[in-house]
Amino acid sequence: MTSTARAVGQGRCVPLLLMESRFRRRTLMLVSTGTAVLFVGTACGNSATFVGAPDLEELDSAAQITLTPENETEDAPVTTELEVSVEDGELTTLTLTSADGETVEGDWRADGSTWVPAEPLSYETTYTARAVALDKHEIPAESETSFTTMASPGNRMGASLWNSSEYEYGNAMPIMIDFPRDYSVPEDKRDDVERRLFVESDPPQMGAWHWFSGNHLEYRPKEFWVPGSVVKVRLGLGGLPLGDGLYGMQDISGTIHISSTTRHIEADNATKQLTATENGEVVKTAPISLGKDSTPSYSGTMIVMERLAETVFDTTAACGGKVEGDDCYRTDIQWAERLTWSGQFIHSAPWSVGDQGTRNVSHGCVNVAPDDAEWIYNFTRLGDPVVVKGTGVELPYGDGFTAYDMSWEEFLEGSYLPAPDAEDDGDEESGNDD
Incomplete structure (x- = not known):
């Protein structure tokens, strides 16, 4: 589309192409409503002046922004996250600043539901969130909301991350x-x-949490961890309301x-053989x-x-502190790997070498010869899986790290959030979202 404008100093008119992109679209809109538009410039097109150009900030945008928390909210938890919804437009900017003008760092959840500060907000502090969106004509709309966080509570409770940061574990x-x-x-x-x-893993892997009790929960990916994975964990519980008037003590990262x-490692009762794979x-x-019949090993x-x-x-302890009979003993053990809280191990058992490979005589442990036990001890790491097969007695729920003794579907039943999207193999963030 072209428009005719007077080229100053040349005494004739030349066709000038209207500007592309959003400036062109807004010019067309103004012409359609009868607004006069005049170009003044040289005939050779070295320069041109747009007389009467609209101030884009004065135009009404069709975009409608809703910000949460609502403006002037009081006593907001320091775990507050920002919710933003935009109708008839697209969000382009979201910032959160404290009363002294300091910008709060943070990022979106993977599903885009909320914007999460990178650390707990400060107590008794006013924050202002500002959002900017563009409508289909790229005309901006802006919205702000301010809220004040609660006073520091006296009744805070800690939680702990069992895993040691920067430690290398096996893939289970x-x-x-x-x-x-x-x-x-x-x-x-x-x-x-x-x-x-x-939870953020590299490479990304779908995972979920499972509550084994009201004070213990575990996270695992659907399959064993991809070898070489790096997993970043943040327990964002500082200031979180936990019920009964209690709040989380602090955030923990690792x-x-x-x-x-x-x-x-696999231990097969049918063959009485242990097999190690790398x-x-x-x-x-x-x-x-x-384990013998009276004290069987778990499968x-x-x-x-x-x-x-x-x-x-x-x-x-079960015998009044006395060593007596077959089940009350005090024995020095070497090269042991714990498999259950109840006391089943892989360990050196020189006293049962004659039975190993032929019959079961232990109190539930996996007995191996001393040299084999030392090799296994040096081979394994915390987090390596050990599968025991064919004993006829199932491993009790929660007796040890039993996250992988359940199917994925069974594991998901212990979460209080919707199951992660089967098509999303991205990182899981804060309860199956990422």
């Missing part, structure tokens, strides 16, 4: 969180807790590394003895919880 290690043993998070608050638990080498290749087999997918070069097995 769950992420585990504990609240104090004498406290149970109310069920109507558990979804809020999950939303504030942020970075967990998953070994690039996969090491798995990156899918068999690297060792060894004869074993599992299931367990995880190496603890590694002990030396320890003492002491069961005398």
Whole structure:
């Protein structure tokens, strides 16, 4: 489309092409409503002046912005997140600043539902959120909301991340969180807790949380961790209302590394053999003895919880502290890997070498010869999976790190949030969102 304008100093008219992009669209809109438009410039097109150009900031935008929290909200939790909805437009800018003008860092949840500050907001502080959106003509609209956070509560409660930051684990290690043993998070608050638990993995892997009790929950990806994964965790619980008048003590962050080498162990009751694989290749087999009929070994997918070069097995508490009979003993043990809280291990058992590979005589542990036990001890790491098969007795729920002893569907039943999107293999952030 062209328009005719007077070229000053040349005494003739030349066609001048209207500006492209949004300036062209707004010019066309103004012409259609009868507004006069005049170009003044040189005939050679070296310069032109647009006389009567509209001030874009004075035009009404069709975009409508809604910001939450509502303006002048008082006593907002320091875990407050910003919600923004835009009708007839697209959000381009969102900022959050404190009363002294300091900009708050943060980012969107992967599903775009809320904008999350990178750390808890300060208590008794006023914040202002400002959003800018453009309508289909790229005319801007702006909205602001201010809110003030609550005073610091005196009744705050801590939580802990079981995993050690910067430590390297095997690829079956769950992420585990504990609240104090004498406290149970109310069920109507558990979804809020999950939303504030942020997990970001590289490479991205779909995962979820599972509450094993009111004070213990675990996170795992659908499959074992991809070898070499780096997992960043943030427990964003500082200032979060937890029910019963309690609030989270503080945020906790950590970075967990998953070994690039996969090491798995399988103990098969049918063959009385242990098989160790590394990156899918068999690297060792060894004869074993599992639990006898009166004290059977559990079958299931367990995880190496603890590694002990030396320890003492002491069961005398049930016998008044006395060593007597077959079940009350105090024995020095070498090269042990804990598999359950109830006390099943892989360990050196020189006394049962003659039975290993042929019959079961242990109190539930996986007995191996001393040299084999030392090799296994040096081979395994915390977080390596150990599968025991064919004993006829299932591993009890929660007896050890049992996250992978459940199917993915069973594991999801322990979450208080919707299941993650099966088509989204991105990072999970705060309860299956990312």
